[in-house]
Amino acid sequence: MRLVFKQKKIIFGLGLIIIMIALAIFAKFICPQDPYQINLGEHEKLQPPSFEHFFGTDDLGRDVFTRIVYGARISISVGFIAVLISLLIGVLLGAVSGYYGGKADWLIMRLVEIMLCIPTIFLILMALAFLGPSIRNVMIIIGLTSWAGLARLVRAEFLTLRERDYVLAAKILGASDARIIFRHILPNALSPVWVNATLGVGGAILIEAALSFLGLGVQIPTPSWGNILTDGIYYVDSAWWLMIFPGLFILTTVLSFNLVGEGLRDVLDPRLRK
Amino acid sequence: MIEAKRLKKYFPVERGFFRRKTGEVKAVDGVDLFIGKGKTLGLVGESGCGKTTLGKLLLGLLEPDSGEIIKEKGLKTNIVFQDPFGSLNPRMRVEQIVTEGLKIEKRIEHLKRSAERLMDTVELPRKSLAKYPHQFSGGERQRISIARAIATKPNFIVCDEPVSSLDVSIRVQILTLLVNLQKEFGLSYLFIAHDLGAVRHMSSTVAVMYLGKIVEYGPKEEIYKRPLHPYTKSLLLSAPTPYPKAKKEKVLLKGDVPSAVNPPEGCRFHTRCPYAFEVCPINEPLLMQYSTNHFCACHLHQPKSNKNI
Incomplete structure (x- = not known):
């Protein structure tokens, strides 16, 4: 645990993530303005950054800083919930596959291969076309399409751990399969899972932004980093702030999750330890 | 036999x-x-x-x-393994390790006292119960392994x-x-x-x-x-x-x-x-x-x- 906080990557990344989460939670206090407040006045629309509007205003005169801060709520919660769903599915299927082997393993691994064959973004677009775009659907669909790698990872861990002597010892004591899986193998299999999940949060935020940018994710007027970006594409040459700031927020957040993920990997994988 | x-x-x-x-x-x-x-x-x-x-x-x-x-x-029956580093679950405390068999057999009364008695039997200090396997030497781990093996008599x-x-x-x-x-x-x-x-x-x-x-x-x-x-x-x-x-x-x-x-x-x-x-x-x-x-x-x-x- 102490090693975790010696890693500069982790401290830096975690610091940025905490700032983002704080922005999301305390959005109301940080931005007294209403993210939906439209101001069509000639001096309110498409204003460049100023003291009054840190990140300027958009074509409807809404404060971009406020919308980005409120958008952090959407983006970060989509990231976490999607990864939570994929963790539940991936860990469970991977555990069953690796522990029991045989037919169950064969079936699950073929399913994983199918999932990994189809480009995720097509799968998501197709599913969203059927279910209709909404925040909830985006979370669920990203979760449902990103568990395959995790399942493989967990399976590989289970394959090696189930042969450990302490697992045999538990078997001799008469431990049930559930007890062996959840008490003996899973706690020891989690290190690579945490790394993968952390990187996964960044990935999910990126997918959400892409979907919202395409209009298939979070629906306007609810602000999300992706759809603020969409608003900006018509004004690339005149109002740069509409694209730069949401883009920077996406970049920073994904980068910080990746930094934490990589830092965790360095700490948890003894082969990489110096 | x-x-x-x-x-x-x-x-x-x-x-x-x-x-x-x-x-x-x-x-x-x-x-x-x-x-x-x-x-x-x-x-x-x-x-x-x-x-x-x-x-x-x-x-x-x-x-x-x-x-x-x-x-x-x-x-x-029970077993004591060769490798004292692979035979104990690194995420469990010694107390959990040695009492697991008793818990599985649902003999859950006086768990703490049973664990202490086991430590006495294998000649380890009782305060070892709160520690994790990596805090012990090979010989001590083998004693823990033996305690686990004899716990269920x-x-x-x-x-x-x-x-x-x-x-x-x-x-x-x-x-x-x-x-x-x-x-x-x-x-x-x-x-x-x-x-x-x-x-x-x-x-x-x-x-x-x-x-x-x-x-x-x-x-x-x-x-x-x-x-x-x-x-x-x-x-x-x-x-x-x-x-x-x-x-x-x-x-x-x-x-x-x-x-x-x-x-x-x-x-x-x-x-x-x-x-x-x-x-x-x-x-x-x-x-x-x-x-x-x-x-x-x-x-x-x-x-x-x-x-x-």
Whole structure:
């Protein structure tokens, strides 16, 4: 645990993530303005950054800083919930596959291969076309399409751990399969899972932004980093702030999750330890 | 107490995409043995000769391909492993490790006191219960392993090379602890080792195993004073002895252990045996009796009678 906080990557990344989460939670206090407040006045629309509007205003005169801060709520919660769903599915299927082997393993691994064959973004677009775009659907669909790698990872861990002597010892004591899986193998299999999940949060935020940018994710007027970006594409040459700031927020957040993920990997994988 | 009859376990060797069976590892190939109450059978042999497989068969962790295991009613088994670093779950506290068996058996009253008593029995301080395995040395971990094994009051324990990976100075302590526990609880042991050194300290009876078969079997004194099989002699020669000046027959082994996938025809030991003659590569010697309870499978000796163990 102490090693975790010696890693500069982790401290830096975690610091940025905490700032983002704080922005999301305390959005109301940080931005007294209403993210939906439209101001069509000639001096309110498409204003460049100023003291009054840190990140300027958009074509409807809404404060971009406020919308980005409120958008952090959407983006970060989509990231976490999607990864939570994929963790539940991936860990469970991977555990069953690796522990029991045989037919169950064969079936699950073929399913994983199918999932990994189809480009995720097509799968998501197709599913969203059927279910209709909404925040909830985006979370669920990203979760449902990103568990395959995790399942493989967990399976590989289970394959090696189930042969450990302490697992045999538990078997001799008469431990049930559930007890062996959840008490003996899973706690020891989690290190690579945490790394993968952390990187996964960044990935999910990126997918959400892409979907919202395409209009298939979070629906306007609810602000999300992706759809603020969409608003900006018509004004690339005149109002740069509409694209730069949401883009920077996406970049920073994904980068910080990746930094934490990589830092965790360095700490948890003894082969990489110096 | 526990008895094995013509026990066999082969592992298939599969190759290629279609998993064609290309051979078998004859890990345990027709083994008979008997261990009485409060007795220790020392099982000796080189790595890969099937000792651990035999232990796992007796514990019911593996199903034998043929042969049978006859267990006395109410026989309760457990194991102490060789590697004290891989045999304890690194994420569990010692208290959780040693009381797990009791929890599984739903004997959950006085768990704390049982755990403390176990620590006393294996001579570890009681405050060890709150620690994690990585905070202990190899010898201490082996004590924890033993505490886990005896927690549910078994009467038969497989000790799979329990001291092989320990410092020589620690070995005697662990062996003495095992002997004391045997006296206190009337335990039976299958004591597996790869040399005859530790077995001498522990066993009443010794079985020598080579490539899945028992080649010599007998009371400890007989095996150490009058070894019959050339393989036993070579093992004795390689073990340190308290009588270094005693005259010993020099038996030096040629080469390595042959592959267990396709063991040599005839006597499996003939490829390395310095005394091998015409019959050895052709006929497989049977385990035959030479004196009271002393058995050996070797063409060099003329048996008194042909009887099974």
